[in-house]
Amino acid sequence: MSGGRVANYDVLRLLLALEVLAIHCISVPVLHQFPLPLPPVPAFVALSGFLIPDSWSSSNGWRHFARKRMLRVLPAFVVSLVLVQVLAGSGPLVATLVSYLTLGIVQRLGVNATHNGALWSLALEELLYTSHVLVRLARLWRPRTAMALYGATMIAWLCVRHHGDARIFESGSTYFAANIAWFYKERLMRLPTALLLVIFAGLVAISMSADMSHLRYLATLGPLCVTAVVLAAKLPQLRFPMPDLSYGIYVFHVPILVYLVYYRHVTSMAPKSAATFVLTVALATVSWYALEKRALRYKNPRVAPVTPASPDTSAEG
DSSP, X not given: OTTSXXXXXXXXXXXXXXXXXXXXXXXXXXXXXXXXXXXXXXXXXXXXXXXXXXXXXXXXXXXXXXXXXXXXXXHHHHHHHHHHHHHHOHXXXXXXXXXXXXXXXXXXXXTTOOSOGGGHHHHHHHHHHHHHHHHHHTTOOSHHHHHHHHHHHHHHHHHHTTSTTHHHHHHHHHHHHHHHHHHTHHHHHTSOHHHHHHXXXXXXXXXXXXXXXXXXXXXXXXXXXXXXXXXXXXXXXXXXXXXXXXXXXXXXXXXXXXXXXXXXXXXXXXXXXXXXXXXXXXXXXXXXXXXXHHXXXXXXXXXXXXXXXXXXXXXXX
């Protein structure tokens, strides 16, 4: 795993983004939570928790780290806000921003409803990235710190597990579980793939047999997501390059879906899902090639070439 990009992580992200899209197409107009083999948002956050420490290690300080994060997140995020404005107007745009800034706790309804509630998880990830910066700057980055943060999110989840806010701590817990795994990744990568598959299947069975509000679900969620991340690195890797459409799919699909359902009255399952998929993938593809991929070219600051110093002749003679 060391020293190179894991191609399967792009595949995992794409599958998770498409899973979110499918869940929302099935659940609109009311978004229900229900157990899944791999809950997509917690798995997304866990993948970040596993990769962010390496991103920091390859950064030239916190400013460079922040620069890389902003260049990856901002272009498609801004386009998603423009999309809400174009499709629905300024009222829904303000409601969407309020939802984003409150991590999805405030969801407006009615005429000026939130039109992209999926953005709450982006705000959560940005808070988690900030926590990583603070821990690094304080020189507290060690296994016991990650374990303490993991325990804190579990306790917080227990306190609010019957409320919608629980998903914040649910996903936060998988981030810190992946932080813990990062410290032991070399050992994890040496585990037999067959054993990891058995562990993954067992954790899926336990997770799906537990109620979403049950402690057994949360206790297995972090290990489940971490096992999926490790398996993605261990399994045979994708052999051809693929565009990273997952982020675009995630941030664009809700405004498109809401527009089709509430403004164009496309409510039948098959037409709604097909139209959302086609339009979202098309926009995500344009966004990747026209904006996101180009923005990533600037993630590393340019270093001015060093010109050889001319010989010092001031003391000659």
